[in-house]
Every structure is written in C-alpha cells, then in structure tokens.
Amino acid sequence: MKYYLISGEASGDLHGANLMKSLKREDEHAEFRYxxxxxxxxxxxxxxxxxSDMAFMGFIEVIANISTIYKNLEFAKRDILSFxxxxxxxIDFPGFNLKIASFAKKQGIKVLYYISPKVWAWNQKRVLNIKKVVDHMFCILPFEVNFYKSWGMDVDYVGNPLLDAIEANEIDDEFKIKYNLNVKxxxxxxxxxxxxELEKVLPEMIAVAEQFPEYQFVIAGAPSFTKDMYLPFLKNRDIPVxxxxxxxxxxxxxxAIVTSGTATLETALLKTPQVVVYKGNAFSVAIARMLVxxxxxxxxxxxMDEEIVKELIQSDCxxxxxxxxxxxxxxxxxYRTRMLINYDILAEKVGESGASERTAKLMVSYLRPHEIDL
Structure with missing residues (x-):
C-alpha cells in the first residue's frame, strides 16, 4: 500500500522512522512519501x-511564521492528492496535522493518527472534531485511553515508541574515550x-556550567542543527557539541539539564537524573498558562501525576x-536515589517496548482486515 506520513519535529522523525521500519515488515511492498x-x-x-522548515512553537512564533505555515499546508494538500x-x-504535531486530517477526510482518504494530540491539556472539546476527521487514533500515554473514552471515542493504546528507540540504541563502551570525556x-x-529553544534556553544552561568546574558539560546537538549554530552561544568555552x-x-x-519535551521522558527511561527547564516568548507562555x-x-x-523531576519554567529558568x-x-x-526509584516506577507504567510493531500491525489490519490475523 501507499502511505503518506507527516511529522513536524525531531521526535516525530524518530517515531516515524521506526513505524516505517515496522510497516515494511507487515507490508513488504509499502511505498512511502512524507x-x-x-x-x-x-x-x-x-x-x-x-x-526543519516547519518546527514553530508558541503563539507568537506561529503568528510570525504564518505565511510559511500556510504555504506548507497548501503544499501538503497538493502533494497528498498527487500521491x-x-x-x-x-504523527503528533497537532496544529498542522489536524488541519490536514480534516482535508484528507473530505477527500475520502483514511486518516490514522499516531501519538495523540495533547487535547487533554487544553480545549478538550477538540476531541469532537478529532472524532469526525480521524479514523483510528493510536495513543502512547496510558492515561489517554480513559480520557478519550470519557468523550465517547475508542482508541488503541500501543505503548511508548521511545522504548523501541532506546532498545535499538547500541551502547558504546568507548563513548567517553571517543569524545575525550574520560577525565571529569x-x-x-x-x-x-x-x-x-536554542536562543532562550541554551544561554541559561551554559551559565550554569560555569558554576561546576569539576564537571564536563556536553551539549546534545539537535539533528536539524549544525555545529556553527551553537558557536555564538559557546564563545570559546570548553563545551563540546x-x-x-x-x-x-x-x-x-x-x-542532565533538559528542555521540556520528549527528551525529558527519554532521560528518565535511560535513568539519568535531570533538571527540566523551559523558557519561551513571554507573551506565548502567558497565553499558554491561561489555556493549559x-x-x-x-x-x-x-x-506519574506528581513532580518526580523539578520543572523550572520561564523566570525560574x-x-x-x-x-x-x-x-x-x-x-x-x-534526593538522587528518590528520583531514580521514581524512574523505575515510571518505566513500569510506560510498559514494554514494541509500540512501533504493534501500531504497524493494527494499521495494516484496519486497512486490510481480511488479510491480517493478529
């Protein structure tokens, strides 16, 4: 079959890649455009x-880039029809994807949504629209099933695909030596x-590094960035990327010091104690606090429905x-031990790996119910 996937950020690219890998096992002649x-x-x-042409976060940022977003939407619609x-x-990315879902539904295209929009966070009535434009929803957070059920919508809970990505990662025993990190x-x-995020959060992180000279601070570079994009913030400091x-x-x-997002869960599942931070446009954050x-x-x-890791947001960041x-x-x-114990409880709640495989099987079964035996 032919599959058109839309992911709008780095985490979606990761989960999309793992889903494609699993879809190819279920449908060996699968064709992808994305x-x-x-x-x-x-x-x-x-x-x-x-x-990298699409990742705009925050109300002000979206308004500032509205022309680009509109062009991307129109291109997506034409491209989907052509394919x-x-x-x-x-895949997640609701501001963009729910508009595309509405368009595709009108064209008679099956709409499968992987990684639910965070409609439980604000404006929950959006579920009513989701019920109209999404044929099947695949959720990765355990509490989402009951939330959707309360709105009269049946969804599939498939587990969290981060576990697939972590399981697939090859541990490099020579990592510290390879990057010359074997002293501190x-x-x-x-x-x-x-x-x-780079502009708002990274300067605060780098300033923290100066308080801990006995430690080696290292930046995890985003795949959509280049080394040159970090250099203006580093100013010749000894912080590798x-x-x-x-x-x-x-x-x-x-x-680890981690900007709020998927990475906070990845860090917890990898059992690394962390501080969660976030700083954005002041007006955008003020609006979000009113709505969320x-x-x-x-x-x-x-x-966990409790603060197991500290969140330092806006002025606290x-x-x-x-x-x-x-x-x-x-x-x-x-303090550290308590956090690690909570990480173990969190891992039990998240469940087992295999989300990508389970999702692929379900998707193909819904598209070809007479051919697949689950």
Whole structure:
C-alpha cells in the first residue's frame, strides 16, 4: 500500500522512522512519501519536506511564521492528492496535522493518527472534531485511553515508541574515550531542537556550567542543527557539541539539564537524573498558562501525576535556580536515589517496548482486515 506520513519535529522523525521500519515488515511492498527528517529518509521512500522548515512553537512564533505555515499546508494538500495514498499517517504535531486530517477526510482518504494530540491539556472539546476527521487514533500515554473514552471515542493504546528507540540504541563502551570525556564526570545539556529553544534556553544552561568546574558539560546537538549554530552561544568555552549520539551521552552522564519535551521522558527511561527547564516568548507562555489545564509540563511528571523531576519554567529558568537544583541532583544522595526509584516506577507504567510493531500491525489490519490475523 501507499502511505503518506507527516511529522513536524525531531521526535516525530524518530517515531516515524521506526513505524516505517515496522510497516515494511507487515507490508513488504509499502511505498512511502512524507514530511519528516533524516531518520525517516534513511528508511526509504520520498522526503517531500524536511521538518526543519516547519518546527514553530508558541503563539507568537506561529503568528510570525504564518505565511510559511500556510504555504506548507497548501503544499501538503497538493502533494497528498498527487500521491493518492491508501492511508495518511499523522504523527503528533497537532496544529498542522489536524488541519490536514480534516482535508484528507473530505477527500475520502483514511486518516490514522499516531501519538495523540495533547487535547487533554487544553480545549478538550477538540476531541469532537478529532472524532469526525480521524479514523483510528493510536495513543502512547496510558492515561489517554480513559480520557478519550470519557468523550465517547475508542482508541488503541500501543505503548511508548521511545522504548523501541532506546532498545535499538547500541551502547558504546568507548563513548567517553571517543569524545575525550574520560577525565571529569559529565553533565548533559539538551537544549531542544527548535531555534527559539536554542536562543532562550541554551544561554541559561551554559551559565550554569560555569558554576561546576569539576564537571564536563556536553551539549546534545539537535539533528536539524549544525555545529556553527551553537558557536555564538559557546564563545570559546570548553563545551563540546555531540550529534546523533544523545542516548549514549545520557547513559554516560551523571545528570542532565533538559528542555521540556520528549527528551525529558527519554532521560528518565535511560535513568539519568535531570533538571527540566523551559523558557519561551513571554507573551506565548502567558497565553499558554491561561489555556493549559495541566499541573506539569514534563512527560515524566505527567505520567506519574506528581513532580518526580523539578520543572523550572520561564523566570525560574535562570542559572541560579538551575544550579541549585543541579547541585541537589548531583550531590544529595537521598534526593538522587528518590528520583531514580521514581524512574523505575515510571518505566513500569510506560510498559514494554514494541509500540512501533504493534501500531504497524493494527494499521495494516484496519486497512486490510481480511488479510491480517493478529
């Protein structure tokens, strides 16, 4: 069959690539066309647009780039019709993807949504629209099943695909030697994969590094960025940037400072104690605080429904407070141990690996019910 996938950011590229790999096992003649990134491109098919042209986060940022977003939407619609897929697979990225879902539904194209929009966080009535435009929803967070059920919508819980990515990662025993990190203990910095995150968060992280000279701070480079994009922030400081090896960096780190997003859950599942930070456009964050109805912003805390990792947001995202929290994570044995115990409980809640495989089997079974025996 022909599959058109749309992913709009780095995490979606990762999950899209793993899903494509699993779909090829279920449907050996699968054809792919997609909005995605380098990881999806490595699985074959045709890259129609790279996510680096699409990743805008925040109300002000979206408004500032509205022309580009509109052009991307119109291109996607034309491209989908030209490809004429058996199914459209949308991966998270709701602001864009729900508009595409509505368009595709009107064209009679099957719409499969992988990784639910965070409709439980704000404006929950959006579920009513999702019921109209999405044929099958595949959720990766355990509490989402009951949420959708409360709105009269049946969904499939497939587990979290991050476990697939972590399981597929090859541990490099020579990692520290390879990157000359074998002297001081390491603290990983994960500033995010959007340019505005780099501009807002990375300077605060780098300022924290100056408080801990006995540690080696290392930046996990986003796949959509180049080394040159980090240099203006570093200003000749001894902070290496390592690309395409974030999991090994986290495994080899004593702690991490992580921008809120998928990476907070990855860090927790890899059992690296962390401090979660976030800073964005002040107006965008103020609007978000009025609209969003959740207690936490990090996935680790959301899944546990309690603060197991500290969240330092906006004005709290400053070198002093981050440094104080990092000191606890690094040097307070009881504090650190409690976090690691909570990580173990979190891992049990998330479940087992195999989300990509389960999702692929279900997708093909829904598209070809007479051919697949689950």
């Amino acid at each position: 909005f995605g990134g380098d990881l999806m491109q490595a699985e074959g098919g045709t890259l129609a647009k790279h996510y 004429n897929p058996d199914a459209l697979i949308l 203990p390491v603290v990983a910095l994960l500033p995010g994969s959007r340019i505005q 390592i690309f395409n090896n974030t999991y090994n960096l986290l495994v080899n780190s004593r702690a 109805k959740i207690k936490f912003i990090s996935l680790a805390n959301l899944i 400053n070198p002093l407070k981050i440094g104080q929290e990092l000191d606890l994570v690094l040097h307070d044995h009881l």
